[in-house]
Amino acid sequence: MESVKSIFKIGFGPSSSHTMGPGNAAKIFNERNPDAHSFQVELYGSLAATGKGHMTDVAIEAMLAPKNVEIIWKPEIELPFHPNGMILHALSANKETLDSWIIYSIGGGDLADEDTKIQRKPLYSMTTMTQILSWCQKTGKTFWEYVLDVEGPEIFDYMSHVWEVMKAAVLKGLDEEGVLPGGLGLQRKASMYYVKSKGYQGSMKSRAQLFAYALAMSETNASGGEVVTAPTCGSCGVLPAVLYHLHTSHHDFSDKKIIRALITAGLIGAIVKNNASVSGAEVGCQGEIGVACAMAAAAGAQLFGGSTAQIEYAAEMGLEHHLGLTCDPIGGLVQVPCIERNAFAAVRALDSCSYAMLSDGKHIVSFDKVVRTMKETGHDLPSLYKETSHGGLAKYIDED
Incomplete structure (x- = not known):
């Protein structure tokens, strides 16, 4: 891995x-x-x-x-x-x-060919959640500490830069207005949602802000702006939205804690990428939005003090409840349904986090089994629903 x-x-x-x-x-x-x-x-x-x-x-x-x-x-x-x-x-x-x-x-x-896996030397000897979770329970350490042991303290410098780029992209998206390029005539919504959020209180305000942050990042991406894959560009709004929301809301998590959560989220994504795929063209949108939701759910659970079992459970739910999600972008653009999916997946990530935190972390379906299921499901999906824009929403919108 x-x-x-x-x-x-x-x-x-x-x-x-x-x-x-x-x-x-x-x-x-x-x-x-x-x-x-x-x-x-x-x-x-x-x-x-x-x-x-x-x-x-x-x-x-x-x-x-x-x-x-x-x-x-x-x-x-x-x-x-x-x-x-x-x-x-x-x-x-x-x-x-x-x-x-x-x-x-x-x-x-990423780029690869038939010989890539032979040429690349793996950095991690443990490549499944089961192995890593067992190591954490034996050592008393958590996921970000495992990454630190393997990759060294320089991982913090890279993740700090990642976090700064994420924040800049969210702020840029919140400030922009008008129609997104591409020909669909899709209006940017992030700025409007953020302004409206100020008129609400309680959970409605929190939800509106979370929507706004996810839309901001996704609209920055859709317009060709600088973003961070998490794990892809098409799903880049989910994790930053959750982290930015927790960083700026009344929870007020520090940058240091956010960066540790980013490291955990990266480990979740790396496990899926190694054992399945994060490519919409290969496994559909479940490999993009589903994995992004799992990463964000795990990051949230860690920030709220979850055990390694609860963090694993949150990630499992984030991916499990996106199984079978197709990739059918209208006009081949990363706009419809992609942008809205980022907003809804950000909410689902926090819901998965909350659900896991209420539990003791024990559950029937393991994260590794969901990853395996996602890979098989993706391979069973017809190519019409894997980023070709020949089926699903793309087909019927084009008929209009």
Whole structure:
């Protein structure tokens, strides 16, 4: 299992798998082919089906500029390793191929191919919640302390930067108004929700603020702003909304406690990423919003003083109750239903946290079993419902 840092990538939206990943691939390929006269990029499967809405071509062209780039879209063909496949070609002045690279954007901004797992050295020897939970109970330590033991104190510096970027993105989203780019005519709502929250009291005020923070982060992402994957761009609003709400509300948790909770959330995401997937193109939105909800629920439970068993239970509920969630973005944009899902998942994360805190942490379905179920469910979902925009809401809205 890789570093928890891999869950939190800082970059520009709207999509980690369709914008960040392809952009990074183009940058790497450009650097290894400095003598290329031009480039040709073939996009396959989900990467091609929703690439226009996700600004895949814009990200690739930016990283290969100022050289000419020809992009070929092949949505009807999937390469064998992952639905988000691409082939990059470096060309000479007379169009001869100098170099080619088959690579996949596997979710959360990561790139991989068939040989990646063989080449990468795992950082963590324990890769399941069962193993880590047992270690915590034996040592008396909690999840963030386990990460600290493995990755060292420098993890705090990285997470501190992550937290600052998250806060900046939320504040930016709260300040913006108008229509989001992309052609759907979707109005930004974060600013309005935040203003209205000031007129409420009690639980309604708290709920309205939580909605506003999740919308703010998601709208910043949808407009191509700087965000943090958590675990993806499409689900980047859930965890920051919960943490920002707990940081600024009457709970007033310190930055230090928030960063520790971020580390725990990263561990939850890393476990899922290692044993299943956080890619909407591979397992549907359950791997994005579902995992984000699990991460936020675990972070919340830790902040409220939960035991390791209660934290695990909160994470389990956050993921379990998103099982089967499809990914059917209208117009291939990370807007509808994605933005609203971030807001509702943030509320569900705190509900999962509260439910777990009322319990003794004992429950029937373990987090590892839910992760395994999510992976199998995702593979059983037809490709129509895995970020292709060919089914579900995307299909019926297009009929209008």
